[in-house]
Amino acid sequence: MIKDISVMIAGKAGDGVLFTGNVLAKILKRQGWEIVTYRDFPSNIRGEATNYTIRASLKKIHGRADSIDVLMAFDCDAIFHHIDSIAHGGIVLCEGSEVSRMTPADRSARTFHAFPMRTLAKEKFGNEIYKNMILLGGLCHILDLDLSVISQVIKETFLERKGPDIVRRNIEAIHLGCEKAKKIVEAHERHLLKRKQDVNRLLISGNEAIGIGALVAGCRFFAAYPICPATEIWQWLIHHFPQNNGLVVQTEDELAAINMALGASYAGARAMTSTSGPGASLMMEGFGLAGMTEVPLVVVHVQRVGPSTGLPTKSEQADLLQWIYGSHGDFPRIVLSPGTIQESLEFTIKAFNLAEKYQCPVILLTEQDYGQNYRTVEKFNLGKIEIDRGKLLTKKELLGLKDYKRFAFTRDGISPRALPSMKNGIHMIEGNEHNEWGYRDETSRNRTKMMEKRMRKLKTARKDLIRPRIWGDKGADIGVIGCGSTLGPIREAIEKLKDSGIEAKFLQIRTLWPFLDKEVRDFISTCKQVFVVDNNYEGQLAQLIYSQVRPKIELESILNYSGHTFRPKDIANPIQKAQ
Amino acid sequence: MIKDISVMIAGKAGDGVLFTGNVLAKILKRQGWEIVTYRDFPSNIRGEATNYTIRASLKKIHGRADSIDVLMAFDCDAIFHHIDSIAHGGIVLCEGSEVSRMTPADRSARTFHAFPMRTLAKEKFGNEIYKNMILLGGLCHILDLDLSVISQVIKETFLERKGPDIVRRNIEAIHLGCEKAKKIVEAHERHLLKRKQDVNRLLISGNEAIGIGALVAGCRFFAAYPICPATEIWQWLIHHFPQNNGLVVQTEDELAAINMALGASYAGARAMTSTSGPGASLMMEGFGLAGMTEVPLVVVHVQRVGPSTGLPTKSEQADLLQWIYGSHGDFPRIVLSPGTIQESLEFTIKAFNLAEKYQCPVILLTEQDYGQNYRTVEKFNLGKIEIDRGKLLTKKELLGLKDYKRFAFTRDGISPRALPSMKNGIHMIEGNEHNEWGYRDETSRNRTKMMEKRMRKLKTARKDLIRPRIWGDKGADIGVIGCGSTLGPIREAIEKLKDSGIEAKFLQIRTLWPFLDKEVRDFISTCKQVFVVDNNYEGQLAQLIYSQVRPKIELESILNYSGHTFRPKDIANPIQKAQ
Amino acid sequence: MMEEKDFHLADPTWCSGCGIYAIFSALKKTSVTLEMKPEEMVVVTGIGCHGRLNNYLKAYGFHTLHGRTLPVAQGVKLANKQLSVIAVSGDGDAYSIGLGHFIHAVRRNVNLTYIVVNNMIYGLTQGQTSPTSRKGFVSKSTPLGSKESPLCGPHLAFVSGGTFIARGFSGAPKQLVRLIEEGIQHTGFSLIEVFSPCVTHNLANTYDWFRKNTFDVDQEKGYDPESREKAWKFLHNRQKLAMGLLYQEKGPSFDDLVLPMKTPLVQSKMFFGQKKLDKILEKFE
């Protein structure tokens, strides 16, 4: 029985691949399966190849699969491009029929069919646009989709916006596609899914989860400049802030965005900005100001491929060290890396608490793959949401103080905070070095003490940080370390390795800075061999571990800087080879 | 006999401390001594305490001394502030007489005199402004300065700008001060310098040396935004570029500065920008563009104290890792750290060659202490200046090519460069990932190869990089590692340690990135104990060594984040204690 | 009743004769007249000599980054619209590195007051040409004379949807007080540029120079600050620089439009119940 399938829909930008993929994902989710989607689209307006893979599985999954089982292509270029990714036993349906151009080897391993979606659409509806529903209809046969579920999703999608007539025609197109497929696809070629119950689950992207996290964490101010792949956070917030007396501001650039958020936070709001790639580099100056003024701030960075404009719509993890070592000068900062959608939400909430408790910038560092792709997740339950504003003085507490010092030299490094409008709390904050009251002081005595006070906050924060998590068999000799979106492929790689008799475990780093060296050192010390998985060229996570943990053994880097995320085999294979 | 003295002139911003110090430095230099100056001034307009120390020595020196021998103060606050820095046997002259407020212990160890510079100036010239020359006159007695040298320097300073009358009056004031001092300072209190011959030497700051370096390296385009402590480079260039068909542009901000320099370099000019602190953070985006487009670029960063606005007029080394790990994404970059003024000049020239040979951004990372303070140095001799433009195609070569590929996949990673206006060389450059011709290409195959091509340049560059230099006894067990402006205090610390029987050696790192790990590893392997000297809080150099060298032993960090540079004892003492 | 001394934190250390003293003094006066409370005022400054203001004026203060004064100030105001927010920049801060923010703040029209201390030079960095320096101006950065056209902040504001545009002069303190008062009372973004001689580094644009090269629209008979035609006439004068309340346009501010609720954003309810969340999550089912 099939437990796990991947369906790719391929075409050109403008073909409606994204839309069709989203509908299919929803249908499969409603049939009870675990879903992970993977979009591979150009940063172009139109005309270029694009594809969308929907993976559905009986067990929990977090990333894309090793191969594709069903390819539905609007044109045949995609076949040549993806042929190596198509599993043996896979099935390919394409508008035209270029099967003749395949090698015999390729042909014997997969089944190819001409499936004239466009032609049918034009014939039947006089409009190519129905090709997408015809394609879905084809899948309906191949995957044995539940027609009532499909109809329901189609209704949800079109009824309100387009009316019942359009719904009807779309459903007709689906039937048409299904009938057509029945004629050409034989029973043994089908990938039949066992349907499950869909209860208490969501199909959601990381960016949406972050938006929700911000809202429930009490964030009410968001300033940003549009940039891919972070914009969905904004899109989500802009539809939910106004009725909650919150505000989304489109700023003129990223310099304004981070500084405006900082201003709002200084005034007492929970404030956030989000960005990616070039926008993050532009935020470095404001980042340092947040550190120096000890104003809480949450920055979400959804990593795309760099350097420079790079590949704006693809995924990478090459901005870790920028946030850890970036901006001039030393100041406290916290960098979090969520590894699941649930964590995207939870860490966002945590980020606001950490920012206010330790009065420093907190970076939520995620990746395009998590930000923009959809995954199934258990419905979020707020049971335990806590809003901890740290040492924020109440009006009353402040009035009771004799000589309020905003930057008092405290043991834990955290100084009680007063907000503008509070009586008896008047002070100044600034990016220049300052004394306990906040006023400029350039003496080396003050400088040294103030520097130590600020940095001490991170020591205090340590106990409060999100520890790394160990997955897999704790007794294994082989260790794998990774963070963020490498979680999925690493976990699957470990399962794969187990199947071939190799035991491995996985340390998921969830706080990148301050680095929890002890936990990582302990983990490494229980391993004979350690692999560090980095979705970047320089092995940034490995470099970080070397500098912070000073391991006794050499770490082996598994790198990928192709513009794509890892597949399980990209991790399992090198580990297996190294045995 | 006195071999080494430090004279501090102290007052308030606006008192002319800087001017007086500069004149004194020149006089002492002309008397043949090695000079290092050290300015400690506020980032304020006026009113705040400021001081200027001139150290003169018979032997080569590079940094400030452990203590001050002579303090000349325009007001007595300075005495209280600096009392601990004044050497036993030192002498203090101050406008007023607050000696009564000193503790008996302080009084017994040093000599204090009232020296009414202001009063004398007003009495004699009706103008306080002469107080500075009176002060110099006082020093003339204390240090046995050569009056003819003084007169010469005064003439050079004033004759052209102010005329012979002013020269005369200033010299009179010096005589007055000298006579006054003779009356109050006794022979045994004097610090008599043995005069030497001043041949073929310059008194110059690092910023000026960098300016000269740029000019002789063929740099003809400079774009920048004013910022302390980098502005002297600009000041120097703006007086020498116009007659050499070069151009200095004051841009609207640092974003414009780096991008304008990049444009000029793309067009074929050797181009540079300079900045500090916040300006460097703003340049992160353009930095990445230079890396991605493979356009040569030289950025001079004169480090001040961070984070944020920090202490704009003071020295630190807390921006190392920003340039190594900063900007989003991975791309090749070279970071140089000069340790002497001679190196400031040489590395600037080298920077332009490296930038063009490896077609990548090169950062010359220096510190305020080197940038703004003056040191004596042997006159620069251009004998061996080489301008190497790397794989820059000639018009003829280009015409001979069939299908010119700006980003050809070459073995060494370097692709021949054509410049706009050249026939047959038309291509595009961009921050997006691109193919060999420079046009956008988002396939993972191209991405992977192009990434490897770019990064390969650093491997090629390795042999061409400036190796670290070992100072001191190579057989010593104790190793010290540092870079940039810590050279002076480290070298002196080693001499000091030797005096107390402890042998140590010093590895001066001169290329910070790509990190020459082998050399450092070899050095560490010959040591039993290694100290890393970092003029910052986080131990940035030590972190870098850990991540790149993976040393078997623990490194011991000697840190200073006080806003000041190290004194020799700040390094010698912890090493001695650790024995 | 508050007095001036209630807003006086410390004696300033600007060079004696510096134009900024008059602005400091005008701010204290205005605060008294308008019955402001120091704790309800937030003064946001940029980097430059003007940026020292926070060290002397008693109020909540945020000394930001060079050029980023307005983004911070807008953030403060939008988060808590009950605060009086006064942003202060230099000519370099406002019109060079901060120019984009300036014009966008004008068109956004957040209800705050912006004072630009225009000394036609970079003071703190010891005398470089600024965007308002005249053509031919000789300074450390343009020893051969500036070759660029000077910018006029009020004129830029005028064409960018500015709703309150005024120019004062440190040498005319009474008018300055009035302009700042009116600016603070204006609903929306009010720009008050102040000609403020830098006596140390700018020996060209002195008090006298300003007296000779300006004219005061407040003195013009029948001048209507709501007339665009008139404002253009004054602003466009290339011979003499206009001073006074140059243009005013009444209407709602950005904060009025985007934050219609009465409670300021900082006081909005943070906690978010499961029920409300469930409603939101339906879309993802």
Add this chain to the structure above:
Amino acid sequence: MMEEKDFHLADPTWCSGCGIYAIFSALKKTSVTLEMKPEEMVVVTGIGCHGRLNNYLKAYGFHTLHGRTLPVAQGVKLANKQLSVIAVSGDGDAYSIGLGHFIHAVRRNVNLTYIVVNNMIYGLTQGQTSPTSRKGFVSKSTPLGSKESPLCGPHLAFVSGGTFIARGFSGAPKQLVRLIEEGIQHTGFSLIEVFSPCVTHNLANTYDWFRKNTFDVDQEKGYDPESREKAWKFLHNRQKLAMGLLYQEKGPSFDDLVLPMKTPLVQSKMFFGQKKLDKILEKFE
């Protein structure tokens, strides 16, 4: 003689009907008419749909960063004044993130041509409000309608010392060609803003909308583009948007002033002899 195809590198993939096609075509036409050579043209673009131009137009090309088009373009021109430099931005690139650079480039007046593709929206990022979007404009980023005053690039240029200010329209290709030609021939910084409908994301500001909401000064009788009064009248019209050559002022460019030597900077002698150096070092002795 060059032909249009000599400047045609590849067929564009903008959405069909997109206004940028007309600009692409006008650029090719102009290049032919002005007898330019592809290798002596440098086209510097920003990030946005307009930024794809380099992939289609045959010339040296630099696709820079979002908003940094002009600093790069000025650097290219100043380094080699013999090149024809054409910078191309979108409305977001020019007037949002790049606004400071834009105005400073105007006042600096480097001899290059700047084309701003104004579609009143962010095209590449799929439809957010831009600084030229009208008040009330509904988009992904302002679902409740934009609350900010739109900016007018030509007007900003006019008050910032602009010496060539024109506006064309993708729907009026002949005029567009002429404006670009005149712009390239102008000595100094020439701005040609082009209304260029985004047929995919901006369904409000269509070809028709522009036809209805613009007027063409080139059609006005006796119009003198050197009159500041007239230019103001046209620019200040709040009902309809002015098109045509709005203002021109003749004089030397920045490069003329700061680089008086004939040889372009890139060709200046790099090597610097010891003798010359010794002379320089004297000051430090």
